[in-house]
Structures are given as C-alpha cells and as structure tokens.
Amino acid sequence: MPSPKHLTAMADSEILSPGSTIGILGGGQLGRMLALAAAEFGLRVHIYAPEETSPASEVADAATCAAYDDATALTNFAATVDVITYEFENVPGETARILNEHAPVRPSPKALAVSQDRLDEKQFLTSMGIAVAPFIPVDTVDDLTNALKTLGTPAVLKTRRFGYDGKGQVKINHPGEAAAAMEALAGAPAILEAFMPFEKEVSVIIARARDGTVAAYDPGENVHINHILHTTTVPADMDARLANDAIEMATKVAHGLEYVGVMGVEFFVLPPTTDGPRLCVNEFAPRVHNSGHWTSDACVTGQFEQHIRAICNWPLGNPHRHSDALMTNLIGQEAHDWQAHAAQSGRALHLYGKHEARPGRKMGHVTDLHPRRDQ
Ligand code: AMP
Numbered sequence: 001m002p003s004p005k006h007l008t009a010m011a012d013s014e015i016l017s018p019g020s021t022i023g024i025l026g027g028g029q030l031g032r033m034l035a036l037a038a039a040e041f042g043l044r045v046h047i048y049a050p051e052e053t054s055p056a057s058e059v060a061d062a063a064t065c066a067a068y069d070d071a072t073a074l075t076n077f078a079a080t081v082d083v084i085t086y087e088f089e090n091v092p093g094e095t096a097r098i099l100n101e102h103a104p105v106r107p108s109p110k111a112l113a114v115s116q117d118r119l120d121e122k123q124f125l126t127s128m129g130i131a132v133a134p135f136i137p138v139d140t141v142d143d144l145t146n147a148l149k150t151l152g153t154p155a156v157l158k159t160r161r162f163g164y165d166g167k168g169q170v171k172i173n174h175p176g177e178a179a180a181a182m183e184a185l186a187g188a189p190a191i192l193e194a195f196m197p198f199e200k201e202v203s204v205i206i207a208r209a210r211d212g213t214v215a216a217y218d219p220g221e222n223v224h225i226n227h228i229l230h231t232t233t234v235p236a237d238m239d240a241r242l243a244n245d246a247i248e249m250a251t252k253v254a255h256g257l258e259y260v261g262v263m264g265v266e267f268f269v270l271p272p273t274t275d276g277p278r279l280c281v282n283e284f285a286p287r288v289h290n291s292g293h294w295t296s297d298a299c300v301t302g303q304f305e306q307h308i309r310a311i312c313n314w315p316l317g318n319p320h321r322h323s324d325a326l327m328t329n330l331i332g333q334e335a336h337d338w339q340a341h342a343a344q345s346g347r348a349l350h351l352y353g354k355h356e357a358r359p360g361r362k363m364g365h366v367t368d369l370h371p372r373r374d375q
Pocket of ligand 1: 133156163167169193194195196197198201224227282283
C-alpha cells in the first residue's frame with residue numbers, strides 16, 4: 001500500500017523530510033536510478049506507469065499500474081505523494097496539469113510543455129539568444145518544398161512531437177525527396193532544420209534549485225550508434241573556453257524556464273572554420289539524462305541524487321568531478337557480458353533489471369574511471 005501522504009498540501013517552499021514520498025511518472029531505468037537515489041536519503045518512491053512491472057517499480061515502495069490519461073488513477077496517486085516528477089518527457093500535458101492540482105510537479109508543466117514541441121523549444125531557445133540550427137515549421141509538402149529552398153540540402157525533417165533516439169526524423173539530401181520525407185513522418189506537423197556539419201556532440205547536465213542556485217557538470221562528449229547513445233567521455237575534447245560557454249548556455253536555459261530539477265542540454269560543436277557561433281543547442285530534456293550517467297560514479301553528487309535534492313527543496317550537492325570517465329551503454333545482448341564487466345577493476349557496472357534483451361534496448365551501462373589527467 002502507498003504510504004500516507006506526509007503533508008496535506010506541500011507549500012512551495014517546503015523542504016521534504018526523509019520519510020516523505022516522491023511520485024515518479026514512468027517505470028524505466030531513469031525512474032529506477034532516481035528511486036535508488038531517493039532511498040539513500042530515506043525518501044519513499046511511488047512509481048506510476050502503464051506497465052505491470054518495470055525496472056523502477058521493482059525497487060520502489062509502491063507502484064500504480066494505470067494509463068497516463070486515467071484521471072481517477074492519477075488523482076489517487078497524487079493523494080499519496082508529496083512531490084511529483086517524471087523520467088520521460090512525453091508525459092501528456094493534461095496529465096501534468098491534473099497532477100499539479102494535487103501535488104507540485106517538478107520540473108514544472110511549463111518546462112515539460114516547451115521541451116515536448118521542437119518548434120516551441122527552438123523558439124524559446126532563440127528568444128533566450130541561444131544559437132540553434134536554422135529551422136522552419138513545416139506542415140505540408142508545399143511548406144517543405146519552400147523550406148528546402150531557404151535552408152538548402154542536406155537538411156533534417158523532424159516531427160514536432162514524440163521524437164527520440166532518431167525516431168521521427170528524416171535526413172533530406174535532395175529537394176526531390178520532399179514528398180517521400182513528409183510521408184515517412186506520416187504528415188505529422190514538423191520542422192525542417194539545416195544540417196549542422198558538427199565536429200562533435202556534447203551535453204551539459206545541469207541542476208537548478210527553487211532558490212535559483214545552479215550546479216552544472218562538466219560537458220561530456222557523446223557518440224551515437226544507430227541514433228542511440230553509445231559512449232559519453234568526460235572531459236570532452238574541447239577547449240576550456242568552449243566548455244564554459246556550453247555551461248553558460250545551459251545555465252541560461254535553466255534560468256529561463258525557472259527550472260527545478262536536473263536537465264540535459266545537448267549541443268553541436270561546429271568546426272572553427274564555421275562562420276558564426278561554435279556551439280548550438282540541439283535540444284534539451286527536462287529530466288535526468290543518459291549522457292549524465294557517468295556523474296553517479298565520477299562526481300561527488302551524481303545526477304540522480306541531484307534531481308532528488310532539487311525537487312525536495314534540499315540544497316544542491318557538489319557536482320565536482322573527481323575522476324575522468326567513459327560511460328558505455330550496454331544495448332541488447334551486450335548486457336550478457338556482465339560477468340566480464342563486473343571483473344574489471346575501475347569499472348562501475350549498472351544493470352537495469354530488464355528481463356528481455358531486445359535489440360536496441362538499453363539494458364545497463366558501465367563507467368570506466370581514471371584519475372583526472374588535468375590535476
Ligand atoms: P535528435 O532526435 O534531435 O536528438 O537528433 C538525433 C541525432 O541526429 C543527433 O544527436 C544528431 O546526431 C543528429 N541530428 C539531429 N539534428 C541534426 C541537424 N540539424 N544536423 C545534423 N545532425 C543532426
């Protein structure tokens with residue numbers, strides 16, 4: 001049974017004490033690692049997910065299995081928790097709104113909404129003076145044909161909503177591919193982005209507390225295979241000035257959204273020969289992020305603990321990185337090598353308890369740690 005609600009209505013400035021309950025929407029590995037971090041502080045966790053069992057519910061104090069649009073189940077869930085957070089960004093806006101009437105939702109429904117729509121996200125970033133790939137909203141083949149005239153090829157067509165890990169996007173190499181590209185996205189409202197000839201991709205994991213303090217981690221350099229994150233290396237191979245610029249841009253995003261919690265901001269690093277800025281933001285995720293998994297092993301306070309601290313109104317922890325790190329995702333069958341990973345000294349192994357190693361499925365990750373080369 002869910003634990004009784006600690007406080008009837010949590011005042012916005014309330015600091016949640018150990019014994020309080022955090023509600024988490026979503027049952028995946030991010031929810032699991034958040035629940036484990038919460039347990040370290042004696043906080044309880046109630047998972048809400050449509051699946052009967054999930055990586056997160058297996059380590060939580062309580063679980064509700066219901067659809068995200070089940071208003072009764074949502075209200076009952078909210079009555080048992082003191083604060084609500086989420087581990088994926090496609091939580092329906094209406095769900096966040098219903099929940100927010102009963103318990104604070106952090107990060108806020110507003111931050112969630114902006115991140116859910118690539119057009120809103122890009123317009124928000126642009127309004128903050130943050131560079132993004134040139135973009136044009138596109139609803140029809142005619143729109144796309146015109147947008148291709150403006151942005152040229154290659155270009156990337158992306159659905160405005162529900163895209164992740166390269167899903168919901170098509171690269172267009174030639175204007176003649178417009179109709180096929182629109183069809184590939186089933187005519188969903190989209191944006192066309194100029195193709196960015198990036199040198200590398202990096203991300204900044206940043207936390208912001210309710211009082212506006214921020215804690216940013218060093219940028220990590222990300223390599224994707226088949227659009228799925230393969231490795232994150234820290235420190236990223238970039239000069240200190242550029243790394244600072246990335247942190248400053250991420251800080252601007254967090255303040256601009258009056259954000260509470262941890263977010264991941266993804267960047268393209270453009271070649272020095274490019275006219276204009278060297279860094280542009282690809283997107284941000286209003287949640288703990290795969291490219292921040294290294295922080296749990298290489299920093300004083302990892303991203304999961306940091307998120308729990310922020311949403312419970314605790315002081316943020318120290319994001320100081322004590323080690324160099326290489327995080328590698330274990331995808332599908334790769335997790336079968338767990339014994340070899342476990343035998344490596346200096347390698348931290350994390351497995352998500354998923355029962356079936358389907359191709360492309362994130363099953364776990366390892367982080368290799370080395371003393372910092374710069375100290
Ligand atoms: P996204 O779904 O926006 O995170 O994109 C997934 C991946 O596609 C990124 O990590 C990039 O590797 C690539 N990509 C996305 N947008 C662009 C772009 N405008 N130019 C070049 N590559 C892109």
